[in-house]
Amino acid sequence: MSKDLKWKEYQIETQAIRAGHKRTPESEHSLPIFTTSSYVFDSAEQASLRFTGKEPGNIYSRFTNPTVAAFQDRLALMERGERCLAFASGMAAIMAVGMGLLKAGDHVLCSRSVFGNTVLMFQNYFGKFGVSTDFVNLTDLEAWEAAIKPNTRFLYIETPSNPLIEIADIAALAEIAHRNGSLLVVDNVFCTPVLQLPLTLGADIVVHSATKYIDGQGRCVGGAVIASNEIIEKDIYPYLRTGGATLSPFNAWVFLSGLETLSLRMRAHCDNAFALAQWLEQQPNVEKVHYPGLASHAQHELAKRQQCQFGAVVSFELRGGQEQAWKLIDSTRMLSITANLGDVKTTITHPATTTHGRLTPEQRAQAGIKDNLVRISVGLENLDDIKNDLLNGL
Numbered sequence: 215m216s217k218d219l220k221w222k223e224y225q226i227e228t229q230a231i232r233a234g235h236k237r238t239p240e241s242e243h244s245l246p247i248f249t250t251s252s253y254v255f256d257s258a259e260q261a262s263l264r265f266t267g268k269e270p271g272n273i274y275s276r277f278t279n280p281t282v283a284a285f286q287d288r289l290a291l292m293e294r295g296e297r298c299l300a301f302a303s304g305m306a307a308i309m310a311v312g313m314g315l316l317k318a319g320d321h322v323l324c325s326r327s328v329f330g331n332t333v334l335m336f337q338n339y340f341g342k343f344g345v346s347t348d349f350v351n352l353t354d355l356e357a358w359e360a361a362i363k364p365n366t367r368f369l370y371i372e373t374p375s376n377p378l379i380e381i382a383d384i385a386a387l388a389e390i391a392h393r394n395g396s397l398l399v400v401d402n403v404f405c406t407p408v409l410q411l412p413l414t415l416g417a418d419i420v421v422h423s424a425t426k427y428i429d430g431q432g433r434c435v436g437g438a439v440i441a442s443n444e445i446i447e448k449d450i451y452p453y454l455r456t457g458g459a460t461l462s463p464f465n466a467w468v469f470l471s472g473l474e475t476l477s478l479r480m481r482a483h484c485d486n487a488f489a490l491a492q493w494l495e496q497q498p499n500v501e502k503v504h505y506p507g508l509a510s511h512a513q514h515e516l517a518k519r520q521q522c523q524f525g526a527v528v529s530f531e532l533r534g535g536q537e538q539a540w541k542l543i544d545s546t547r548m549l550s551i552t553a554n555l556g557d558v559k560t561t562i563t564h565p566a567t568t569t570h571g572r573l574t575p576e577q578r579a580q581a582g583i584k585d586n587l588v589r590i591s592v593g594l595e596n597l598d599d600i601k602n603d604l605l606n607g608l
């Protein structure tokens with residue numbers, strides 16, 4: 215059996231590799247995939263104790279599975295949270311936060327610059343059941359303060375944002391939320407716990423799409439919610455058990471090995487992205503580069519304080535319009551033309567006609583997403599090969 219080490223006392227790189235695995239009597243070194251839907255009890259009495267929660271242990275893999283539990287325990291430690299619950303996708307994790315915490319009559323205050331489906335989730339689905347949502351400019355603290363209401367259940371942000379890579383002040387927003395009796399929810403997909411720890415800055419809930427950097431190689435879809443014991447026990451776990459958007463043990467197993475290399479990969483991703491952003495700034499056909507590592511970025515100082523590196527998504531505006539942006543994208547030969555991100559493979563996309571194509575031109579203008587904007591999720595290929603691929607079109 216595994217030694218009972220206090221994983222809280224270890225550093226994140228070590229937790230990412232070793233925490234969460236409860237070795238079975240088979241003495242396996244690598245964590246197994248438990249492909250079982252149900253579990254067998256020693257007696258009728260034990261079954262009853264498990265079902266009523268009086269005795270801990272596995273019951274049914276919709277809400278208890280050892281491989282999924284290992285992933286949850288490891289990610290909770292890495293995010294400095296008390297508990298983590300895994301879900302079938304990032305959207306299922308965000309849905310769980312809403313289903314667990316909101317009721318008719320509640321209000322959500324959401325950043326304008328969040329994942330498109332997150333906007334639809336709050337507006338179209340929670341909206342149907344009597345929850346209202348207002349959208350606020352991510353970096354404008356006065357706007358958050360002004361828009362908060364007595365019935366605001368939580369503030370919801372992504373930082374850095376997509377695709378303009380703006381940075382929100384997590385500590386300041388947590389303070390605004392708490393002063394008004396609300397919570398702060400942070401989508402930490404772009405940074406991962408390697409670069410940013412929202413819970414240590416005052417956030418109450420972190421959500422993840424494990425599909426991105428946690429997997430890191432574009433294989434599986436999954437998500438997670440990390441929060442205090444109280445929030446998980448009272449609001450999230452009962453919803454997971456009833457709602458059933460469960461992470462499969464196979465996907466949990468892939469994510470566990472993804473976590474093992476997360477620190478290394480994030481450092482390499484960030485180094486490549488920083489160097490590419492500096493290089494892009496010097497290209498005559500590039501008008502503006504959005505990357506928080508650059509001194510030209512409006513929240514450069516905040517990013518330095520809040521994150522330990524600047525992330526691996528870079529966006530830039532070309533001289534010209536949509537035609538020039540599409541020409542650049544089409545002239546690449548190696549980069550993948552896809553809106554996905556967080557992969558070892560570098561991806562390139564035109565936000566105005568893909569991820570943000572459903573917005574009206576006015577909404578796009580308000581969000582600052584121009585027709586000449588190109589977004590790159592910088593992968594781990596050799597930097598010179600990435601630059602050369604872009605040079606064709608620059």
Ligand SMILES: *Cc1c(COP(=O)(O)O)cnc(C)c1O
Nearest residue numbers: 303304305329401403423425436
């Ligand atoms: C991809 C993504 C999501 C949704 O995650 P899925 O795993 O695709 O459901 C949520 N937030 C951000 C920032 C994302 O990039």
